[in-house]
């Protein structure tokens with residue numbers, strides 16, 4: 082079978098559906114990044130926040146025998162880390178990249194330790210798929226949307242809600258002002274640092290949802306470092322999408338489509354080195370960060386603590 | 390307690406920053422419907438006092454009374470609620486937001502959960518009509534010229550129902566015509582009962598607009614007067630604390646051969662817009678050519694191209710007939726160019742280095758300051774001592790980090806360094822920005838001396854008075870082009886002002 086033949090036989094709807102699923106945690110990270118960074122706080126700790134959420138989700142879901150309880154606990158854990166990152170960045174004016182790195186290292190360390198100490202034999206209860214016997218059979222849309230993980234749906238909704246919040250509500254207006262020119266926001270009577278804290282917490286909550294995807298949808302168990310850099314890919318997507326939800330979401334597909342394609346090709350037995358294809362997202366991330374960054378415009382006050 | 394027509398009274402306001410007493414028991418009262426000018430040199434404490442009034446700083450001591458009631462202002466939010474509005478020296482507008490968004494920020498109206506922009510826009514248009522403040526509510530602030538941004542700031546304050554309006558150095562960024570229109574707006578405001586505090590260090594303007602004048606020096610009130618009582622010279626000496634000569638003494642220029650020749654230079658700005666659209670002119674030995682223009686019309690890029698800090702897209706810069714290699718400040722320096730840069734902190738000094746090192750920044754690699762790859766401390770220090778003496782730089786000693794000196798002394802150090810080399814061409818960009826009147830006098834005198842010694846001088850300044858006082862020839866820049874040339878002896882302010890706005 083030659084490649085052209087295979088390419089003709091691939092089910093592209095199925096492929097897109099897989100890419101959408103895989104994009105879920107990345108998009109959550111990207112959305113989280115958008116809230117934090119639009120308010121002026123660099124958040125490279127998303128990876129660590131996702132990881133801690135993945136672990137806590139797993140552990141609590143097993144204990145409570147409830148994926149919902151696990152989900153809430155995971156989000157709370159990620160928000161605690163986000164709160165610490167906020168405290169370091171906003172209150173103590175630590176370098177925000179350093180603070181985010183500390184979050185990542187801490188999350189990797191603590192989850193790795195707990196994994197070795199407690200193991201992860203039991204499997205966690207899954208979150209349900211959103212599946213509808215009738216809608217499922219609608220061509221294209223059915224495959225894309227109506228037999229998919231709950232959290233993917235949540236992600237799609239958050240993409241829309243985030244767009245509205247950021248660009249059509251007072252909250253969003255204030256958030257953007259605080260990230261662009263905090264002094265102007267301050268003189269307009271807006272509590273700059275409170276806005277920043279709250280947006281960093283929102284970013285933690287979103288990263289928490291992203292982390293839950295790994296343990297409550299994908300594998301129902303925890304393995305160390307299972308987020309495998311997807312928080313960083315999310316940041317790349319955020320930059321690619323110019324700190325705007327819908328474009329950032331579309332950018333995540335750019336990262337996940339190659340991998341989905343690799344999966345398909347392998348199924349057809351095409352002798353493509355899978356390993357090579359699965360490095361594609363990371364390669365794209367590096368290229369994005371090196372190249373596109375220069376053309377995108379981050380919020381002007383990004384990374385600068387506000388001091389009166 | 391207070392007289393009925395006094396709206397605002399600040400009593401005994403004291404504010405200390407590390408190492409400076411910015412406000413020292415300041416008393417100030419503002420009457421209903423007056424324009425009260427706060428006059429003082431850079432660093433006198435004017436902005437600090439107003440930032441206290443606006444709740445951005447907390448005073449260490451003192452009281453604020455509004456309408457006969459004592460108030461405490463913890464934050465701008467409190468100030469806004471009390472009817473105090475402020476147009477800051479550096480505008481507080483978010484460039485990426487629209488005019489409407491900037492104005493309603495913090496006071497948003499909603500429709501359901503969403504932002505309502507239609508209702509505020511009606512009010513903005515109303516205010517804009519009432520006071521002759523023409524603005525487009527839907528424009529993005531980043532696309533607006535500074536003059537318009539200032540109108541947005543004023544509308545923003547009025548939208549918040551300000552009864553007391555503070556304007557911090559509002560004319561610094563305006564052309565003479567825009568200043569006129571600002572003044573007529575202020576007159577309209579005052580007629581409606583708004584009280585205005587107008588901060589400036591420009592005597593002419595203060596005399597033109599103020600009902601009363603309070604002069605600040607080194608954190609203290611040195612006197613209160615009215616325009617009718619005090620002349621310009623008197624106000625200047627109150628500001629400085631000694632008599633000052635406002636006029637620059639200079640004999641007619643005796644131009645020699647062409648030293649600098651700029652040939653059809655085109656260049657982009659940092660924001661990748663065409664900043665120079667083909668600029669050509671000559672500067673001869675022994676003349677001062679002044680470039681007038683509102684900031685942001687290509688002057689910065691022009692100076693950068695000439696001094697080798699920016700790569701032009703097209704065109705040539707010739708120094709004494711030889712093309713200068715683009716993008717090489719050292720080549721420019723080696724061939725006799727001196728440069729007083731517009732942004733002192735970015736290009737003029739290394740703030741953390743000592744005064745002595747800063748005084749040799751352009752020549753440290755040559756003997757006697759460096760031998761066999763090693764810096765010669767003794768030579769560097771004795772050079773510093775000589776320049777400190779000659780240029781009257783006030784510093785505790787030559788090894789103090791230059792960042793610790795006042796703006797005026799930093800600038801004198803830059804001037805000293807640039808004048809200490811043999812000089813064929815002097816490029817002076819905003820040479821007296823943020824500098825006290827005493828130092829301005831000194832720097833102006835040295836520039837004229839350089840000319841008389843046969844140097845060609847290119848002076849770029851946003852201060853029209855400075856251009857008028859020093860230039861033998863005046864070129865006006867607008868939109869990246871030279872739009873006019875006038876003889877320095879016969880040029881009229883109004884005429885140059887029109888050219889600066891592109892009205893040829």
Ligand SMILES: Nc1ncnc2c1ncn2[C@@H]1O[C@H](COP(=O)(O)OP(=O)(O)O)[C@@H](O)[C@H]1O
Pocket residue numbers: 389406407409410411429430431432433434435436437438
């Ligand atoms: N935030 C600050 N921290 C430390 N020093 C300051 C601060 N703001 C102003 N100063 C100092 O206080 C003095 C008065 O400054 P300012 O009020 O800005 O003067 P003006 O507005 O009259 O030019 C200056 O010496 C200045 O360096």
Ligand SMILES: [Mg+2]
Pocket residue numbers: 432435436437478557558
């Ligand atoms: Mg000031």
